[in-house]
Amino acid sequence: AQSVTQLGSHVSVSEGALVLLRCNYSSSVPPYLFWYVQYPNQGLQLLLKYTSAATLVKGINGFEAEFKKSETSFHLTKPSAHMSDAAEYFCAVSEGPGGYNKLIFGAGTRLAVHP
Amino acid sequence: KAGVTQTPRYLIKTRGQQVTLSCSPISGHRSVSWYQQTPGQGLQFLFEYFSETQRNKGNFPGRFSGRQFSNSRSEMNVSTLELGDSALYLCASNPGSGNKETQYFGPGTRLLVL
Numbered sequence: 001a002q003s004v005t006q007l008g009s010h011v012s013v014s015e016g017a018l019v020l021l022r023c024n025y026s027s028s029v030p031p032y033l034f035w036y037v038q039y040p041n042q043g044l045q046l047l048l049k050y051t052s053a054a055t056l057v058k059g060i061n062g063f064e065a066e067f068k069k070s071e072t073s074f075h076l077t078k079p080s081a082h083m084s085d086a087a088e089y090f091c092a093v094s095e096g097p098g099g100y101n102k103l104i105f106g107a108g109t110r111l112a113v114h115p
Numbered sequence: 116k117a118g119v120t121q122t123p124r125y126l127i128k129t130r131g132q133q134v135t136l137s138c139s140p141i142s143g144h145r146s147v148s149w150y151q152q153t154p155g156q157g158l159q160f161l162f163e164y165f166s167e168t169q170r171n172k173g174n175f176p177g178r179f180s181g182r183q184f185s186n187s188r189s190e191m192n193v194s195t196l197e198l199g200d201s202a203l204y205l206c207a208s209n210p211g212s213g214n215k216e217t218q219y220f221g222p223g224t225r226l227l228v229l
Contacts, residue, residue, distance in 0.1 A: 042222055101216065
C-alpha cells in the first residue's frame with residue numbers, strides 16, 4: 001500500500017528565509033505526487049504535482065519540488081518565505097493503477113513565518 | 116468557472132442523529148471524492164463517485180454512505196452520528212480521466228457532534 005510521511009509537523013522560518021518541507025513516499029508503482037496548501041477555514045489548494053514528466057516541478061506562489069526516486073522523496077521548497085505562506089501543507093500520493101482518484105495524504109506540516 | 120461548493124458550511128448535530136452533506140462539483144467534472152479531516156487522523160479518503168457509481172471506497176463503517184446524481188452533484192450521509200464523527204468533510208472534484216488529474220477541493224463542511 002502507498003503511504004506518505006511528512007517530517008516535521010511544525011516548521012518555523014523567518015521572512016525571506018528558505019522554506020523546506022519534507023515528504024517521503026512509499027509506493028510499489030511509479031507514483032503521482034501532489035502538494036496542497038490549506039489556509040485556516042478553507043479547503044485544499046493545489047501547489048504543484050508530479051506526474052512522471054520533469055522531476056523538478058514548479059508550482060504557484062514560487063514553490064517548487066523535486067522528485068527523487070532513489071530517495072523516495074518529493075520535498076517542497078521556496079527560496080524566500082513570505083508572511084502569506086503561513087499555512088498547513090500536505091503532501092499526497094495518488095494510489096496507483098485502479099486507485100482512480102484516491103489521494104493518500106501525509107499528516108501535514110504547519111508552516112509559521114515570523115518577521 | 117465556479118469552484119466546488121459545499122453546503123452547509125457548518126452543522127451541529129447530536130449523537131444518534133443523521134446528517135446529509137452536499138457537494139456541487141466544477142462544471143464538467145464527473146468525479147467527486149469525499150474526505151474526512153480530523154486533528155487526530157488527518158485527511159482520510161471516504162469514497163469516490165464517477166458517473167453515479169461508487170468507484171472507490173475508504174475504510175469507514177457502513178454508517179458513511181454517498182451517492183451521485185446525473186448532474187454530478189454528490190451527497191454524503193452519516194447515520195447514527197458518534198462524537199468521533201466531528202470533523203471537516205471535504206469534497207473534491209476532477210474531470211475523472213485518471214490519477215494524474217488535479218483534485219479541486221471545496222471549502223468543506225464542518226460538522227460538530229454533541
